[in-house]
Amino acid sequence: MIELKNIEKYYSSKGIKHYVLRHVTTTIKQGEFVSIMGPSGAGKSTLLNILGMLEEPTYGTYEFLGEDVTTLKERKRIELYRNHIGFVFQAYHLIDEMTVYENIEAPLLYKKVAGAERASRIADLLDRFNIVAKKDLFPNQLSGGQQQLVGIARALAAQPSIILADEPTGNLQSAQAEQIMELFKKLNVEEGITIVQVTHSEKNAQYGSRILNIADGVVKDDITVASV
Amino acid sequence: MFKLNLKIALRNLWKNKTSSFINLIGLAIGLAACLMLLLYVSYELNFDKQAKNSENVYIAMTNVPGEGNKIAGTFNGTTTALGPLLKQNLPEAKYVARMDYGKKSLIANGQNSYKKDSKFAEPDILKMYDYQFVYGDPKTALNNPLSVILTESTAKTLFGKTDVLNQSVRYQDMENLTITGVIKDLPENSSNRFDFLMPWSFYGIVDASAKDLNWNNYSFVTMVTLNPDVNIDLVNKKVEALVKASTPQNGQSQPHFLYKASKLHLFGKFENGKSVGGDIEQIWLFMGLAFGILLIACINFMNMATAKSEKRAKEVGIKKTIGANRTSLILQFLTESMVLTIIAVVLAIALLELMLPAFNQLLNINLDISYFNTVSWVGILGIVIATGLIAGSYPAFYLSSFNPIQTLKRRISSKGFLNVSLRQVLVVGQFCFAIILIISTLVIYRQIQYIKNKPVGFDVNALVEIPQDGELKTKFDLFKTEMLKSGAVTSMYQSSVSLSHRGRNFMDVKWEGMINPINTVMFNQVATSYDFIKTNGIKLLKGRDFSKNFASDTSAVMVSASAAKVFGYKEPIGKKISIFGTNAYIIGVFDDYVWDSPYKSNNPQVVYLTSGQTGAITMRLNKANNLQSNIKTISKIAKAFNPAYPVEITFVNALYQEKYKSEKTLGILSNLFGGLAIFVSCLGLFGLVAYSAEQRTKEFGVRKVLGASVANLMQLLSLSFIKMITIAIVIAIPISYYAMGKWLNNFEFHTNISWWIMPLAALGTLMMALLTVSFQAYKTATSNPVDALKYE
Numbered sequence A: 001m002i003e004l005k006n007i008e009k010y011y012s013s014k015g016i017k018h019y020v021l022r023h024v025t026t027t028i029k030q031g032e033f034v035s036i037m038g039p040s041g042a043g044k045s046t047l048l049n050i051l052g053m054l055e056e057p058t059y060g061t062y063e064f065l066g067e068d069v070t071t072l073k074e075r076k077r078i079e080l081y082r083n084h085i086g087f088v089f090q091a092y093h094l095i096d097e098m099t100v101y102e103n104i105e106a107p108l109l110y111k112k113v114a115g116a117e118r119a120s121r122i123a124d125l126l127d128r129f130n131i132v133a134k135k136d137l138f139p140n141q142l143s144g145g146q147q148q149l150v151g152i153a154r155a156l157a158a159q160p161s162i163i164l165a166d167e168p169t170g171n172l173q174s175a176q177a178e179q180i181m182e183l184f185k186k187l188n189v190e191e192g193i194t195i196v197q198v199t200h201s202e203k204n205a206q207y208g209s210r211i212l213n214i215a216d217g218v219v220k221d222d223i224t225v226a227s228v
Numbered sequence B: 001m002f003k004l005n006l007k008i009a010l011r012n013l014w015k016n017k018t019s020s021f022i023n024l025i026g027l028a029i030g031l032a033a034c035l036m037l038l039l040y041v042s043y044e045l046n047f048d049k050q051a052k053n054s055e056n057v058y059i060a061m062t063n064v065p066g067e068g069n070k071i072a073g074t075f076n077g078t079t080t081a082l083g084p085l086l087k088q089n090l091p092e093a094k095y096v097a098r099m100d101y102g103k104k105s106l107i108a109n110g111q112n113s114y115k116k117d118s119k120f121a122e123p124d125i126l127k128m129y130d131y132q133f134v135y136g137d138p139k140t141a142l143n144n145p146l147s148v149i150l151t152e153s154t155a156k157t158l159f160g161k162t163d164v165l166n167q168s169v170r171y172q173d174m175e176n177l178t179i180t181g182v183i184k185d186l187p188e189n190s191s192n193r194f195d196f197l198m199p200w201s202f203y204g205i206v207d208a209s210a211k212d213l214n215w216n217n218y219s220f221v222t223m224v225t226l227n228p229d230v231n232i233d234l235v236n237k238k239v240e241a242l243v244k245a246s247t248p249q250n251g252q253s254q255p256h257f258l259y260k261a262s263k264l265h266l267f268g269k270f271e272n273g274k275s276v277g278g279d280i281e282q283i284w285l286f287m288g289l290a291f292g293i294l295l296i297a298c299i300n301f302m303n304m305a306t307a308k309s310e311k312r313a314k315e316v317g318i319k320k321t322i323g324a325n326r327t328s329l330i331l332q333f334l335t336e337s338m339v340l341t342i343i344a345v346v347l348a349i350a351l352l353e354l355m356l357p358a359f360n361q362l363l364n365i366n367l368d369i370s371y372f373n374t375v376s377w378v379g380i381l382g383i384v385i386a387t388g389l390i391a392g393s394y395p396a397f398y399l400s401s402f403n404p405i406q407t408l409k410r411r412i413s414s415k416g417f418l419n420v421s422l423r424q425v426l427v428v429g430q431f432c433f434a435i436i437l438i439i440s441t442l443v444i445y446r447q448i449q450y451i452k453n454k455p456v457g458f459d460v461n462a463l464v465e466i467p468q469d470g471e472l473k474t475k476f477d478l479f480k481t482e483m484l485k486s487g488a489v490t491s492m493y494q495s496s497v498s499l500s501h502r503g504r505n506f507m508d509v510k511w512e513g514m515i516n517p518i519n520t521v522m523f524n525q526v527a528t529s530y531d532f533i534k535t536n537g538i539k540l541l542k543g544r545d546f547s548k549n550f551a552s553d554t555s556a557v558m559v560s561a562s563a564a565k566v567f568g569y570k571e572p573i574g575k576k577i578s579i580f581g582t583n584a585y586i587i588g589v590f591d592d593y594v595w596d597s598p599y600k601s602n603n604p605q606v607v608y609l610t611s612g613q614t615g616a617i618t619m620r621l622n623k624a625n626n627l628q629s630n631i632k633t634i635s636k637i638a639k640a641f642n643p644a645y646p647v648e649i650t651f652v653n654a655l656y657q658e659k660y661k662s663e664k665t666l667g668i669l670s671n672l673f674g675g676l677a678i679f680v681s682c683l684g685l686f687g688l689v690a691y692s693a694e695q696r697t698k699e700f701g702v703r704k705v706l707g708a709s710v711a712n713l714m715q716l717l718s719l720s721f722i723k724m725i726t727i728a729i730v731i732a733i734p735i736s737y738y739a740m741g742k743w744l745n746n747f748e749f750h751t752n753i754s755w756w757i758m759p760l761a762a763l764g765t766l767m768m769a770l771l772t773v774s775f776q777a778y779k780t781a782t783s784n785p786v787d788a789l790k791y792e
Helices: A044-051 A074-083 A102-108 A113-130 A144-157 A174-191 B002-015 B017-047 B084-090 B152-159 B200-206 B232-246 B280-307 B307-323 B327-362 B374-400 B404-408 B411-453 B476-486 B531-538 B552-556 B561-567 B627-641 B652-658 B661-695 B697-705 B710-745 B757-782 B785-791
Strands: A002-013 A016-028 A033-037 A059-064 A085-088 A162-168 A194-198 A209-215 A218-224 B057-067 B071-075 B093-100 B103-109 B112-121 B134-135 B147-150 B168-172 B174-184 B197-198 B221-224 B256-260 B463-467 B489-495 B502-507 B509-511 B523-528 B540-541 B556-560 B577-580 B582-590 B605-609 B615-620
Touching: A002 A044, A002 B174, A002 B200, A016 A044, A016 A218, A016 B627, A033 A174, A044 A162, A044 B071, A044 B605, A074 B197, A074 B307, A074 B411, A085 A144, A102 A113, A102 A144, A102 B002, A113 A144, A144 A162, A144 A174, A162 A174, A209 B057, B002 B017, B002 B174, B002 B327, B017 B280, B017 B374, B017 B661, B057 B084, B071 B552, B084 B093, B084 B221, B084 B232, B093 B200, B112 B152, B112 B200, B147 B152, B147 B168, B174 B200, B197 B200, B232 B256, B280 B307, B280 B411, B280 B661, B307 B327, B307 B374, B307 B404, B327 B374, B327 B661, B374 B582, B404 B582, B411 B661, B411 B710, B411 B757, B463 B627, B476 B489, B476 B615, B476 B627, B502 B627, B531 B615, B552 B556, B552 B582, B556 B577, B561 B582, B561 B605, B577 B605, B661 B697, B661 B710, B661 B757, B697 B710, B697 B757
Parallel strands: A033 A194, A033 A209, A085 A162, A162 A194, B112 B197, B147 B174, B523 B605, B556 B582
Antiparallel strands: A002 A016, A002 A059, A209 A218, B057 B071, B057 B221, B057 B256, B093 B112, B093 B221, B103 B112, B103 B168, B134 B174, B147 B197, B168 B174, B463 B615, B489 B523, B489 B615, B502 B523, B509 B577, B540 B582, B556 B605, B577 B582
């Protein structure tokens, strides 16, 4: 579903190019669970951002669902966000002014999902993530793990085909982190949602099916995780 | 979606209480000021427009020829002969009605007597203005000469009820009139207001000059309703031709033209016979003020919103990644500003209702929120929507343009340069406006003071006048003897007009050694009695006052210094002049004094002695007695002479105070709204500083731990704002200097812009701003650094 060819990203300052990514070429298939790993500053997040079309590569081509999306009109990109891509962030990035329920509802509103359908989907998600009792609370009334659950529920609300997660457990305690990773795995296995996550943790990476190791902007290893 | 937006907008308002409060108060004040001024403007704009066909009602104007082929002046007085001429020969004229200017006259129901505004008019006036008859028939109400139409409130004052048809009232203690109509009170914003209206035919009985058709007494008003859709230029050509054909033409002939009556109030200034504006300029000024204050409030909103952008940026970023497009974000931000504006307008209307009585008292008018008609309400709705849009648009477009990845990474500073500078521009603009208003206020105040302090040419203190009514007209000499005997006054005289007013304008004057065959300078004449100069104390430059010792004084005149100058006399005493063909000798020259407008020099004046022309009695109080007892004595004697009339004693200095009214209004309004503008600007500044302090709490904490003093920190926070105010001062001073210089040039007598006004305004604003900023800066700077550093 994702085809990256020779992706490069650099910033130039005073005539010197600072490479963040070099010659990244890879394919991610439907239903894969990919973990991008590497030391700080290796370009993991940049790669994820490029996958999420939040940044444009300086060079190279990117095909999403067989369509060239290297440079995309804003309208078209929003279309993809509404229907295909769900984001999960390290800092959760819930909207502070909205309740749990409204946060999950927001993408459906943008997608113009009808009221009844909306209500049933949200009820389903709240139920699945065990946060029914919290639906009228605001994000700052929740623990970090609960906030991230809401974040994932929101990402799932629009029924995306891929979830892009930037260190989804980076701010969490290990117990909560495990819960989140289990959830990702379940989503991947049971619902076939493609997941790409950036992580520092070897342990978290083991939940996935494949690991991309990046260092200094270059893909060093591409390992398939042996299923346990 | 909209419901959610609304909910979130309200939550946001509630969450950021300081900024919501500042925005709300600012917008409410801005809107209230705007509504109040618009109320005033709509009152003024609807002047004389109450009648259905007011668009077709015209008033005959007269051009006064001046030197060269110029027109020296234009006024709304006409002769008695013009009306009938137009009625018979102008087919476009539907109705023609002659009127007098109206004056205060006595009207009595038995012992119950009052002085009320009276007017004489021809019956057509009832068709021109659709007065609402409560009782009586408009078709016949003015047919009988001895009839009168009362307004409801007049009927109530006289009879205690309004159902008074066919009852009789006594006019000026000389004639009984039958009430043939009672009409609803006339609106305040009408030039032809009266408390009772009498037929023109009765005027002919009271005043012979109204009866005969003449072409030389311009003391009457001619109103004409033209057929709809006529071309006024063509009609005016016809009018000119008609008048030319029926009057002898010479250099003093005064051509007439018709002018829309409803325009006279606001477009009443004529130059060379052409309308060149008038009070409408003030209306524009007030509208500018109104929208200026509103704009300041809008700028506050924009500044606060963009200052908060860092906070909002995250929200924008998230929303974009979950599929929000720009339109939906813009809509969301606009919803927020609209919600705020709507709350503000409710507050504003409450404020307006609350402040209106005080405002009315200040301006001495009677505004009411009901002056807003349906159209105005639609207009207000428009203003609200426009305000919401203007206030919300910049934040909406600005915030919604954020790139999600940058905002989520908290890296918007790279793009922030332009945004900060625009915010600065807005703040500078706000304060520019405020400073210009302060300077204008000061200059207007100085100008009023200057005119007030300018000597009027005589001692206005201890000088009183009473109208010369009833018995006082015929028994003046006896009255004078009694008064002087009582010791309340030291001297007194009667004259055709009050000392503070213009007498009759005329040009028919010839003098010895005249160069031109005919005089083209407008003169002014006042008829008086003995002791003119002795009483009023005008400076006598040459010669003497009228005196009983000279029997020949009946054909003597005193002239003003400017008249002597027009005549070209070095030694004017004893020179012969001829007025309307009657010879007179100059016995005295007095210094020019102030009458009519205190802002310009007056035309030359001739004062002559006659007992026939009565108008006002002027008296110099005896300073040996106290004021109260003097007034009491005068009242007693006047009442004894003239029992039918109430005694009205007016202090001449009060009459002169009256003359500053329009500039005083201007002064009050610019004071009031200038103050508001500064307040709202400071409110915005406070919000910005508060926000910037909040953002820098951590930085300040660190700095304090590193050893920065409170003063260091205050300086850090205040300096950038003070810089903006300074720039505003630098821009505002030349603009206001130029604008006020132009305004002052409108007056023949005007003060100069004193050098100290500019620094005073600048320092004042700077102080206000410094105070605002320091308050917040001090609060932040003295807070405990631990509190700040605990976060994160």
